[in-house]
Amino acid sequence: MTREGKLKAAYYFFGTVVALLGFATTMMADWQHIYAKGPANTGHAKLTCVECHVESPGTVRQQLQAKAHFWLGMRNTDVEFGHAKVGNQQCDACHSRDQDSHPVHRFLEPRFKEARAELGVQLCVSCHREHIGVRATLPETACSFCHNDLKLKADPIDVPHHVLIEVNNWASCLGCHDYHNNHRRTVQKSVKQAYSPSVIKAYMDGGPSPYGTEKKYPTKEGK
Amino acid sequence: MAQIPNVKHSKSILWAGIFLVVGIYLFAQRPTPLVDSESAGRVIPVEKMFRIVAAENNAARELYTKNIVGYGMKVGLGFSEKWREADVAAGPLPALFLREAATSIQKSRIPLGLFLGSDFPIARSNNFGSAQAERFKMMRASSKPQFFYSPDIKLQVAMFADLAVAPGCVTCHNEHPKSPKVDWKLGDIMGATTWSYPKDKVTLEEMVQIISAYRGGVVDAYEAYLAKAAKFSKPPEVGDRWPEDGYFLPSKDVFVKEFERRASGNTISLILQANSLLKVPD
Structure with a gap:
């Protein structure tokens, strides 16, 4: 050679x-x-790809055929090619709760159109975007889309909610309220006792929970 | 002397060959095509489906509101919006019983949405807005259910009046400290149930699955109440008897049997009426 x-x-x-x-x-x-597209989010490091990325039904050829037929109007429903889009069902498989103060399905009601358009609140992955190595990515002003006219008849806190809203202090909401209300705890009655926005940000980024560690409805793994 | 093939002609043959192969790959029915869920069997318009499941819901709500909550309060059973809290010896108020059922339906994988709202709700988060508020006004004026399409979520939507069916509805709402309206009367339209579904027609098989998912929701909601009642410091006796007989609760089977007795006849009748609209797709 x-x-x-x-x-x-x-x-x-x-x-x-x-x-x-x-x-x-x-x-x-x-x-x-x-x-993987990026680092797993908080608590997801041990998950395998297929636990969320489920294969679509059918072979590659069946899927291509169904798509071609759909585009040509020869069938009524489209199909997904390769892997199915990750939806709420995959999250619910581990995070199912009997009670949730903001369950995603609730936002499929027509009146939440603005919140859906701006935040995609009807999907878990809109706030819990995966593969960026954090817990959640909820913007500070998220609560304003649904609660901007909040006036409580018997307001339980020292600075009434409507006053906090008037000064656009949306960063304070999560200082007292756990979004899914899944921690066993007592909600603060004074704004001074609220967790600071930096503590909440650290929690969102994957840091320790200021709301405590005892969950009302733990995940399938018991966390 | 050998002739040089026509390059243009060869390209045409090549493209024809490629189209033929792609055509066979995409259109030859081997293997079996994936099932097109909208073409299998006979279909029922989604409005009919909503009417059928809303009638089921009316039966369940009336049974729970009148026979469990109404009589239950008279014999000392408690019902509260904080019923999920461990130290509160109470069951779910009727609106929360419906929410329990709706949550269970969501877990069933049947894409049927169910919500309860009002223009004068006790919890502000249940206040109608945007399209629903407009439709609710139309419903109040006409007393007819509303059907529309919500394009951003691609869902068919129906709204049905939620009536004050028992004296308990009126007194609780009129006496609740957070109630924005305190002059409710029996028979008033207090709010509306909003239903959603992704398709404009369902097959008979899907219809059965939807009814089954709804009934599963009612069963789950009642079981959750029984589980809570078992933890009361003075738990009611659970069996064949109802609160109208005293400090008792019907067992799950007894409750479900009575619900089915009230709902099934009407449901079958509505399905048979819908039968005249059944058609085999072209």
């Missing part, structure tokens, strides 16, 4: 090894984090 031929063979060998290694990462569960 000539020197040029040997070099060519070495290139092919090297290329094959790299391709096989790449393929191996898609097959081995422990290596899945390598090709």
Whole structure:
């Protein structure tokens, strides 16, 4: 074999090894984090891809056929290709609760149109965007979309809610209220006792919970 | 001397070949095509489906409101909006019983939405807004259910009047410290149930699944109440008897049997009426 031929063979060998290694990462569960879009969110590090990314029904050919038929008006319903879009069902499989002060399905009522358009509140993944290594990404002003005209007949706190709203102090909401109300705790009665926005931000980013650790409805894993 | 093939002609043959292969791949019915859920069997318009499931809901709500809450309060059973709290010896108020059922339906994977709202709700979070408020005004004026499409969520929506069916509805709402309206009368339209579903027609099989999911919701809600009642310091006896007989609660089976007795005849009748509208899709 000539020197040029040997070099060519070495290139092919090297290329094959790299391709096989790449393929191996898609097959081995422990290596899945390598090709994930980003770091898993808080508490999700041990999940495998398929726990959320479920395969769509049918073979590739069946799915392509169904899509072609749908585009040509030969069938009424479209199908998903490859993997199904991650929806609330996947989250609910571990985070199912009998009680939730803001259950996502509640926002499918027509009157929440603005909140859906701005925040996508009807989907878990709108606030809990996955693969960015945090717990939640709720914007500080999120509460304003539904609670901007809040006036309580018997307001239980020292600075009434409508006063906090008048000065647009939306950052204070989560200082007292746990969004899903899933922690066993007593809500503060004084604004001075509210957790600071920086503490809440740290919690959202994956830090310790200021609301305590005892959950009303723990996840399937007991967390 | 061999002739050089016409390049243009060869390209046409190549493209024709590619289209043929793609055509066979996409349109030859091998393997079996995926089921098109909207083409399988006969279909019922979604309005009919909403009417059927709303009638089921009326039966369940009336049974719970009159026979459990109404008589229950007279014999000392408590009902509260804070019924989920461990130290509150109470069951769910009728509106919360409906919410329990709605939450259970959501977990059933049947995409049927159910909400209760009003223009004078005790909890402000149940106040109608936007399209629902407009439709509710129309409902008050006409006393007819409202059907419309919500394009942003791609859902068919129906609203049905929620009436003051028992004296307890009126007294509780008129006496509640947070109630924005205190002159309710028996028979008033106190609010509306809002239902949603993603398709404009359902198959008979889907209709059955929807009814089953709704009834499952009612059962789950009642079981949750029984579980809470068992933790009262003085738990009521659970069995064949009802609160109108004393400090008793019907068991799950007894409650469900009575609910089915009240609802099933009407549901079958509505399905048979809808049968005249059934058609096989082209």
